[in-house]
Amino acid sequence: MQAETIDERTLRKYLLGDLSPQECEKIEGWLMSDDEAYDLLVAAEDDLIDDSLRSKLNRVERHQFKARFLVAPERLEKLDFGRSFKRYIDGLRPGPAKKQSYFWGTLTGYFNRTPALGYAFYTLLTLMTVGGTWSTFKLVDLQRELRFTNAQIANLSTQRAADLQEQSAQFVDLSKERDVYRFQLNDSRSSSKKLEAQIRTLERTISSLKTSSEPVSIPVDLTRSIPPPESPTQMLATYNLFPGISRSAGTVAMARTSSSIPTIGIFANSRLVQFFLRLFIDAYDTYRAALVGSAGDEVWSSGRLVTTMVESNKVLVVLVPAKAFSSGNYSFRLTGSSSSQPLENITSYYFRVVSQ
Amino acid sequence: MTTVPSKLGFQSRGQCNADQSTPTCTRSKHRKGTALSVISGNDEPEDLDKQRFEQLLRWLDPDRETAGAKYELIRKRLIKLFVCRGVDVPEELADETINRVTRKVHEICATYVGKPEHYFHGVANNIHLEWIRKKRAQVAPPPPPPVNEDDERRFACLERCVNKLPKADRDLVLGYYQDEKHAKIDHRKQMAEQMGLGMNALRIRLCRIRASLQSCAEQCCNENLTKQNETKHHLY
Numbered sequence: 001m002q003a004e005t006i007d008e009r010t011l012r013k014y015l016l017g018d019l020s021p022q023e024c025e026k027i028e029g030w031l032m033s034d035d036e037a038y039d040l041l042v043a044a045e046d047d048l049i050d051d052s053l054r055s056k057l058n059r060v061e062r063h064q065f066k067a068r069f070l071v072a073p074e075r076l077e078k079l080d081f082g083r084s085f086k087r088y089i090d091g092l093r094p095g096p097a098k099k100q101s102y103f104w105g106t107l108t109g110y111f112n113r114t115p116a117l118g119y120a121f122y123t124l125l126t127l128m129t130v131g132g133t134w135s136t137f138k139l140v141d142l143q144r145e146l147r148f149t150n151a152q153i154a155n156l157s158t159q160r161a162a163d164l165q166e167q168s169a170q171f172v173d174l175s176k177e178r179d180v181y182r183f184q185l186n187d188s189r190s191s192s193k194k195l196e197a198q199i200r201t202l203e204r205t206i207s208s209l210k211t212s213s214e215p216v217s218i219p220v221d222l223t224r225s226i227p228p229p230e231s232p233t234q235m236l237a238t239y240n241l242f243p244g245i246s247r248s249a250g251t252v253a254m255a256r257t258s259s260s261i262p263t264i265g266i267f268a269n270s271r272l273v274q275f276f277l278r279l280f281i282d283a284y285d286t287y288r289a290a291l292v293g294s295a296g297d298e299v300w301s302s303g304r305l306v307t308t309m310v311e312s313n314k315v316l317v318v319l320v321p322a323k324a325f326s327s328g329n330y331s332f333r334l335t336g337s338s339s340s341q342p343l344e345n346i347t348s349y350y351f352r353v354v355s356q
Numbered sequence: 357m358t359t360v361p362s363k364l365g366f367q368s369r370g371q372c373n374a375d376q377s378t379p380t381c382t383r384s385k386h387r388k389g390t391a392l393s394v395i396s397g398n399d400e401p402e403d404l405d406k407q408r409f410e411q412l413l414r415w416l417d418p419d420r421e422t423a424g425a426k427y428e429l430i431r432k433r434l435i436k437l438f439v440c441r442g443v444d445v446p447e448e449l450a451d452e453t454i455n456r457v458t459r460k461v462h463e464i465c466a467t468y469v470g471k472p473e474h475y476f477h478g479v480a481n482n483i484h485l486e487w488i489r490k491k492r493a494q495v496a497p498p499p500p501p502p503v504n505e506d507d508e509r510r511f512a513c514l515e516r517c518v519n520k521l522p523k524a525d526r527d528l529v530l531g532y533y534q535d536e537k538h539a540k541i542d543h544r545k546q547m548a549e550q551m552g553l554g555m556n557a558l559r560i561r562l563c564r565i566r567a568s569l570q571s572c573a574e575q576c577c578n579e580n581l582t583k584q585n586e587t588k589h590h591l592y
Contacts, residue, residue: 014440015440017442028437028440028477029474029477031433031436031437031440032430032433032434032437032473032474032476032477033471033473033474036556036560037433038429038432038433038436039559039560039563039564040556040559040560040563041436041440042436042563042567043559043560043562043563046563046566050533068442071442071443071444072439072442072443072444072446073444074439074446075439077570077574078570080507080510081510081514081569081570081573081574083507084507084510084511084514084573085514085533085566085569087511088511088514088515088518089530089533089534092530092534108549108550110549
């Protein structure tokens with residue numbers, strides 16, 4: 001193999017017969033001994049034919065091409081083929097993706113020459129791809145979390161609004177309930193008035209009875225013992241009681257002596273005993289009267305009592321079953337309340353019972 | 357004896373016996389009455405001719421296969437050399453060159469130093485000079501202009517042959533020949549880089565594909581012509 005290679009331009013001149021005999025000798029020596037020479041010479045012939053068909057030869061070259069190059073019949077055949085080939089190639093339109101492939105082709109070629117850089121580039125590309133994918137997934141995850149949090153906030157807002165609405169509804173319900181209670185109170189007051197009327201009727205009955213020979217009740221006197229009713233058929237006994245305690249130096253003490261405690265007599269056939277508990281100050285809406293025995297135990301009680309006017313005095317009317325009593329000392333412990341306030345102790349009414 | 361389109365490629369000029377363990381090749385005698393026979397005037401006995409041809413092969417290479425390949429290569433190069441010198445009968449001059457070397461080989465094989473190709477080159481120079489002298493005396497007419505009646509047929513055949521190419525070769529050919537001027541040069545450089553080849557290697561590869569296309573197209577045209585003639589013959 002000959003070390004020196006012949007460039008395309010020299011080959012072209014050789015084919016056109018434009019070289020000196022010495023240069024021709026050199027090229028032919030190369031042709032006879034070099035492995036690639038023959039093919040390169042044929043390639044140079046092809047290029048020359050293509051240039052001729054594309055009118056790229058100057059005047060002198062054209063003359064040399066016709067007079068020298070085309071003498072051999074095989075070259076005329078090559079020219080015919082070249083003409084068809086050119087027509088075929090010209091019929092093809094280059095695609096728009098060619099520039100892109102040129103870029104990648106250049107890049108690939110560069111990396112082929114410098115493999116280390118190529119590996120680095122592809123590693124970087126892989127890392128970028130993996131990183132990009134990871135970032136995308138992370139972003140999607142964060143977006144999902146954000147959507148979830150927003151949904152939670154929306155739920156909380158909705159729930160709060162619902163709670164507010166519910167509270168408003170409860171408030172409305174309470175207002176209605178209050179109205180109902182107010183109505184009940186009015187109703188109770190009207191009932192009290194009716195009861196008062198009944199009491200008056202009863203008082204009138206009592207008065208009429210007093211005028212007759214058999215009194216049914218003896219009014220309570222503060223200073224002396226009240227004699228029990230004499231009639232054994234008496235069904236209702238009525239007594240007036242006055243507050244019997246006073247406050248002194250922070251302690252509760254009996255205001256009267258044992259002898260000054262009013263005594264009431266209850267017949268065995270009596271069913272009810274009616275007490276009029278006198279009030280000097282009516283400061284509460286409702287009252288509760290508890291019957292307390294001598295041992296301090298609560299024997300009986302009645303709540304939701306309201307004051308009634310009896311002969312220009314405010315009293316609480318308490319009806320107690322007669323069988324709650326036996327002979328002994330008793331007292332009514334009076335407590336009162338206003339609105340929704342807790343009960344407050346007001347006073348006590350002491351008396352002694354004598355069963356007959 | 358069978359005709360072998362073998363690695364030796366002697367089918368155009370000789371015959372090889374593939375049945376034997378060691379293949380043997382023989383040369384066919386040149387046509388008489390050609391320009392070359394006038395130059396050489398050689399008419400040796402056939403046995404002697406065969407013997408010297410065998411000697412020539414041994415001189416080219418002790419291995420007969422390699423010798424056959426070298427022989428074909430030398431003949432191909434000689435034809436190209438004569439074509440490049442403007443000879444209108446390059447094959448005949450190439451064959452005459454080989455004949456002359458064959459006749460001399462028994463004298464030179466023992467003493468010649470150097471590549472046999474260079475000896476062939478020297479003989480080819482002499483043959484060419486003889487041909488020039490004879491051509492001046494004969495004043496041969498210029499070759500007729502090519503007849504392009506078959507352009508369409510050739511084009512159709514070419515299209516068919518391009519489609520027959522393997523995809524890689526087809527893409528290579530179409531890419532290689534598409535651009536022009538600087539774009540063409542750049543594109544070819546880029547293609548060579550892409551394939552990890554040198555420019556010369558790429559050129560060689562393309563010129564071989566192009567040669568195969570040309571050969572395919574010519575064969576196709578010849579077949580078409582034959583069919584056409586047969587049809588005409590049947591019609592008349």
